[in-house]
Amino acid sequence: MAVAVCPGSFDPITLGHLDIIERSTYIYDKVVVGIADNQAKRALFALDERVAMVTEAVAGLRNVVVAAFDGLLVEFAKANEAQVIIKGLRAISDFEHEFQMAHLNKKLDGSVETVFLMASPEYMFLSSSAVKEIAVFGGDLAGLVAETTAARLERKLQG
C-alpha cells in the first residue's frame, strides 16, 4: 500500500493545505496528515485544537487520517508505514527551505522520499500567517479556509 504523509503546523489549516491533501489522495492509497507539535513555533491554536480543526476540514476526503507528532518527521513517516512525504510548493520562497529539508530527511532515512506538488494558482499566495492577519482584523475568510475553520478562528480571536 502506498502511504504518504502530509506534514505541517496547520495553524490554521487553509484551502491551500486541503488542496494538497486532496490531490495526494488521488495518487496514494492512504494519506496521513501529520500535525507538528513544534514548540519553537508559537501557535495560535493548541495541538489538540489543530487536530480537531484538521479532522473536521478533511471529513469529506477518503483515505485520510489525522495524527499529531513531535520529533523527527522521518520517524513519524516510518511509524505510519509511509514511503513518501508530500510538501506543497508555493512561490520560489518555499523552495530553498524545502530543498534543504528534503535533503536532510533523505540523509536521516534514505528510504523515505519527499515529493512536491505545485500549489494551485488560486492558493499560491495563501499562508496560515496571512489568514491569521486577516482574521485579526475581521476580514472575510471565504475562499481561504473551510467554514468550520473560519468559525474556530472567530471564536478564538473573540475569546
Ligand code: ADP
Ligand atoms: P510549516 O511547514 O511552515 O509549518 P505549514 O504548516 O503552513 O507550514 O505548511 C505545511 C505544508 O503545506 C508545506 O509544505 C507548505 O509548503 C504547504 N503549504 C502551505 N500553504 C500552502 C498553499 N497555499 N498551497 C500549497 N501548499 C501549501
